[in-house]
Amino acid sequence: xxxxxxxxxxxxxxxxxxxxxxxxxxxxxxxxxxxxxxxxxxxxxxxxxxxxxxxxxxxxxxxxxxxxxxxxxxxxxxxxxxxxxxxxxxxxxxxxxxxxxxxxxxxxxxxxxxxxxxxxxxxxxxxxxxxxxxxxxxxxxxxxxxxxxxxxxxxx
Amino acid sequence: xxxxxxxxxxxxxxxxxxxxxxxxxxxxxxxxxxxxxxxxxxxxxxxxxxxxxxxxxxxxxxxxxxxxxxxxxxxxxxxxxxxxxxxxxxxxxxxxxxxxxxxxxxxxxxxxxxxxxxxxxxxxxxxxxxxxxxxxxxxxxxxxxxxxxxxxxxxxxxxxxxxxxxxxxxxxxxxxxxxxxxxxxxxxxxxxxxxxxxxxxxxxxxxxxxxxxxxxxxxxxxxxxxxxxxxxxxxxxxxxxxxxxxxxxxxxxxxxxxxxxxxxxxxxxxxxxxxxxxxxxxxxxxxxxxxxxxxxxxxxxxxxxxxxxxxxxxxxxxxxxxxxxxxxxxxxxxxxxxxxxxxxxxxxxxxxxxxxxxxxxxxxxxxxxxxxxxxxxxxxxxxxxxxxxxxxxxxxxxxxxxxxxxxxxxxxxxxxxxxxxxxxxxxxxxxxxxxxxxxxxxxxxxxxxxxxxxxxxxxxxxxxxxxxxxxxxxxxxxxxxxxxxxxxxxxxxxxxxxxxxxxxxxxxxxxxxxxxxxxxxxxxxxxxxxxxxxxxxxxxxxxxxxxxxxxxxxxxxxxxxxxxxxxxxxxxxxxxxxxxxxxxxxxxxxxxxxxxxxxxxxxxxxxxxxxxxxxxxxxxxxxxxxxxxxxxxxxxxxxxxxxxxxxxxxxxxxxxxxxxxxxxxxxxxxxxxxxxxxxxxxxxxxxxxxxxxxxxxxxxxxxxxxxxxxxxxxxxxxxxxxxxxxxxxxxxxxxxxxxxxxxxxxxxxxxxxxxxxxx
Numbered sequence: 001x002x003x004x005x006x007x008x009x010x011x012x013x014x015x016x017x018x019x020x021x022x023x024x025x026x027x028x029x030x031x032x033x034x035x036x037x038x039x040x041x042x043x044x045x046x047x048x049x050x051x052x053x054x055x056x057x058x059x060x061x062x063x064x065x066x067x068x069x070x071x072x073x074x075x076x077x078x079x080x081x082x083x084x085x086x087x088x089x090x091x092x093x094x095x096x097x098x099x100x101x102x103x104x105x106x107x108x109x110x111x112x113x114x115x116x117x118x119x120x121x122x123x124x125x126x127x128x129x130x131x132x133x134x135x136x137x138x139x140x141x142x143x144x145x146x147x148x149x150x151x152x153x154x155x156x
Numbered sequence: 157x158x159x160x161x162x163x164x165x166x167x168x169x170x171x172x173x174x175x176x177x178x179x180x181x182x183x184x185x186x187x188x189x190x191x192x193x194x195x196x197x198x199x200x201x202x203x204x205x206x207x208x209x210x211x212x213x214x215x216x217x218x219x220x221x222x223x224x225x226x227x228x229x230x231x232x233x234x235x236x237x238x239x240x241x242x243x244x245x246x247x248x249x250x251x252x253x254x255x256x257x258x259x260x261x262x263x264x265x266x267x268x269x270x271x272x273x274x275x276x277x278x279x280x281x282x283x284x285x286x287x288x289x290x291x292x293x294x295x296x297x298x299x300x301x302x303x304x305x306x307x308x309x310x311x312x313x314x315x316x317x318x319x320x321x322x323x324x325x326x327x328x329x330x331x332x333x334x335x336x337x338x339x340x341x342x343x344x345x346x347x348x349x350x351x352x353x354x355x356x357x358x359x360x361x362x363x364x365x366x367x368x369x370x371x372x373x374x375x376x377x378x379x380x381x382x383x384x385x386x387x388x389x390x391x392x393x394x395x396x397x398x399x400x401x402x403x404x405x406x407x408x409x410x411x412x413x414x415x416x417x418x419x420x421x422x423x424x425x426x427x428x429x430x431x432x433x434x435x436x437x438x439x440x441x442x443x444x445x446x447x448x449x450x451x452x453x454x455x456x457x458x459x460x461x462x463x464x465x466x467x468x469x470x471x472x473x474x475x476x477x478x479x480x481x482x483x484x485x486x487x488x489x490x491x492x493x494x495x496x497x498x499x500x501x502x503x504x505x506x507x508x509x510x511x512x513x514x515x516x517x518x519x520x521x522x523x524x525x526x527x528x529x530x531x532x533x534x535x536x537x538x539x540x541x542x543x544x545x546x547x548x549x550x551x552x553x554x555x556x557x558x559x560x561x562x563x564x565x566x567x568x569x570x571x572x573x574x575x576x577x578x579x580x581x582x583x584x585x586x587x588x589x590x591x592x593x594x595x596x597x598x599x600x601x602x603x604x605x606x607x608x609x610x611x612x613x614x615x616x617x618x619x620x621x622x623x624x625x626x627x628x629x630x631x632x633x634x635x636x637x638x639x640x641x642x643x644x645x646x647x648x649x650x651x652x653x654x655x656x657x658x659x660x661x662x663x664x665x666x667x668x669x670x671x672x673x674x675x676x677x678x679x680x681x682x683x684x685x686x687x688x689x690x691x692x693x694x695x696x697x698x699x700x701x702x703x704x705x706x707x708x709x710x711x712x713x714x715x716x717x718x719x720x721x722x723x724x725x726x727x728x729x730x731x732x733x734x735x736x737x738x739x740x741x742x743x744x745x746x747x748x749x750x751x752x753x754x755x756x757x758x759x760x761x762x763x764x765x766x767x768x769x770x771x772x773x774x775x776x777x778x779x780x781x782x783x784x785x786x787x788x789x790x791x792x793x794x795x796x797x798x799x800x801x802x803x804x805x806x807x808x809x810x811x812x813x814x815x816x817x818x819x820x821x822x823x824x825x826x827x828x829x830x831x832x833x834x835x836x837x838x839x840x841x842x843x844x845x846x847x848x849x850x851x852x853x854x855x856x857x858x859x860x861x862x863x864x865x866x867x868x869x870x871x872x873x874x875x876x877x878x879x880x881x882x883x884x885x886x887x888x889x890x891x892x893x894x895x896x897x898x899x900x901x902x903x904x905x906x907x908x909x910x911x912x913x914x915x
Contacts, residue, residue: 125842134838
């Protein structure tokens with residue numbers, strides 16, 4: 001099965017067996033290890049990616065469903081000038097401890113801010129309620145997202 | 157307060173954060189290896205059975221299967237365990253719990269490996285099994301291990317509690333129970349490995365203790381020490397579970413026989429099934445106080461279910477006994493803590509080693525006594541709080557850094573405000589509000605045993621400095637904190653210090669990342685090494701500049717005259733001078749806290765060199781119609797000695813509070829029922845209360861810059877504060893965790909809160 005889609009700004013074509021998950025396609029066939037597997041059943045959000053602007057759990061999607069879509073993963077967040085403002089906000093607000101949940105949270109944040117550039121507390125809670133973090137207690141993650149919403153261009 | 161330090165006390169960006177923000181391949185599952193074989197383990201799925209035979213013939217014929225190993229393929233000693241080597245890597249004669257590994261498959265694909273597991277045929281003779289410690293302690297109970305089912309008993313005896321109880325104005329005796337808890341770190345256990353050109357087995361692992369892993373793998377494989385190298389990869393949380401040997405031994409065994417790259421990743425379900433759980437404890441406490449509320453005597457019987465293997469069972473039993481008084485001075489104590497084998501999944505270390513369980517009991521007792529004496533819950537804690545000069549239940553006199561009183565004081569204004577204002581706000585008829593306090597103390601490091609750490613500072617000829625530490629940073633930020641300590645001493649920035657971390661070929665042991673010990677113990681080892689380096693540089697500079705050493709300081713990669721003159725010499729020049737004199741350009745630090753072993757009969761001794769203290773205040777409301785608990789605010793005051801990295805401390809506190817909420821309200825691991833994240837619920841951001849972290853700094857004279865630790869203390873007071881707040885809200889106490897929706901609703905019904913209410 002050949003799948004064509006736009007990945008992190010580039011049109012690509014990749015072959016994978018029928019039944020491959022989107023997560024496995026990214027990690028095992030395309031070598032993009034930034035997207036993490038935490039549970040494989042859509043409960044933890046560690047594998048969240050953005051497909052056509054919406055955050056989805058890559059473990060619950062078939063690779064074939066990416067065909068013709070626009071996909072953004074954590075590897076596509078960085079800009080030529082460095083970290084994306086959302087990444088900077090996570091760094092500056094100490095929203096990262098072990099970092100395993102981080103890529104998924106960054107992608108959900110990116111999708112949220114694309115839809116609602118200035119989210120309120122409830123918007124943030126809804127956007128990340130599908131993500132588990134066992135280290136931070138979420139407080140600094142929420143602060144980082146709030147800050148990214150207030151200052152979408154980052155520091156510069 | 158002014159911070160005179162340039163590194164310490166500043167929340168610098170975490171070391172390693174960019175890799176984590178950009179999705180760099182730093183975790184074990186991500187590391188690039190050439191065509192690694194996939195490893196999978198067949199687990200017994202029997203509670204207790206004798207193995208008659210294992211037939212791998214059919215499984216070996218599956219396309220893609222490269223090898224299948226059983227106990228007979230283990231070249232060294234088929235046993236591991238941090239203290240008691242009672243856990244075989246692969247079971248030879250019998251299995252003792254559902255997750256016991258029986259065979260290891262190496263295959264070209266995961267599909268082939270999984271197929272092979274289905275085709276391995278094991279014949280078992282089932283044996284009678286026991287699932288409660290009480291049954292396991294019965295005289296005729298089936299023996300789970302040859303030495304019997306009682307693994308260990310810790311006794312602490314002091315004074316004469318029986319006589320003292322008679323003189324008490326109030327005596328409260330209650331039994332408390334906690335359940336098995338899953339760590340639920342986000343990264344399922346994982347590792348990988350290959351055989352180096354010189355034949356060294358190189359094992360990458362998600363681990364909290366690479367140097368222990370190294371010893372264990374060397375022993376299992378019967379190899380020379382330098383034939384095995386463990387490298388800690390980025391570790392996606394541990395909370396105690398990644399202290400045990402999980403994937404490391406299997407990877408070592410496969411590398412030993414196959415000499416080709418391998419990878420092993422547990423599924424979430426396997427991680428739930430096969431790794432340690434928090435010990436369920438049954439705690440019966442009898443506590444007596446005088447009329448003024450001063451605690452006089454306590455008797456505690458504690459039973460810890462360690463499941464099929466010891467893992468960290470002994471430290472849990474020992475630590476729960478030592479901490480049974482809570483952070484309060486009690487003259488007469490009689491404490492016994494038993495650690496018992498059962499056929500349940502094995503219990504091990506989990507954030508707090510029995511102290512979080514114990515705090516449920518001692519903090520509930522405080523509120524029950526306060527209520528009987530009509531004393532305010534905050535007041536009774538202040539009356540009894542340990543202070544400098546207090547003597548603990550083990551006879552240890554506390555000489556410094558006892559911040560529990562200040563923690564309680566700092567909660568005071570919030571407590572008053574909550575009682576006088578918050579409690580009266582918003583009158584929803586079916587909601588009941590409650591306020592609860594939880595206190596705790598926590599001994600830093602291992603209990604009455606040696607637990608040294610080592611570190612090394614190295615100077616290159618061009619003047620650059622490297623810190624070598626074996627301390628595994630599992631996300632809590634130890635690398636950053638250790639770098640800050642070294643950099644402060646060496647007069648450079650933490651960012652400019654090169655780090656080599658947790659690689660057994662390059663670092664020496666820093667001991668486990670456990671017991672909240674890395675800041676205090678490894679921090680001290682680093683401080684000692686850095687100080688030795690600084691002294692050598694200053695001595696050399698003094699000779700060169702013809703100034704007394706006392707006039708010199710390190711600053712920005714130079715040794716300079718403290719008075720601020722321009723007389724200076726840079727590290728590169730000093731390095732070359734030291735080299736010319738053939739002096740080694742590396743300095744070592746070793747630190748082992750000053751403790752003594754506890755007497756086996758009386759438990760008297762000095763189990764820890766220092767203690768962290770904390771008190772938390774919880775404000776919650778209960779929906780009396782549904783049993784739902786809304787934790788609205790948590791004020792968390794923590795005495796950490798000195799916050800080397802304040803934001804790391806705050807991060808630990810917030811993470812600990814939320815994990816504590818899970819422990820209090822929702823988490824319960826039941827084998828074969830709550831075996832994935834679908835059914836085992838941990839808090840999400842929807843459960844997040846408003847957390848107010850309060851850092852208290854009662855400096856520890858023996859700590860690096862006065863620091864102690866915070867990782868485990870962060871979690872400990874939360875659940876008792878929630879349980880006390882629930883009792884306050886509903887007028888009836890819950891004695892068995894978790895205080896689930898069902899239990900809270902049952903209490904609401906029993907207490908007459910359930911039912912239609914008029915506004």
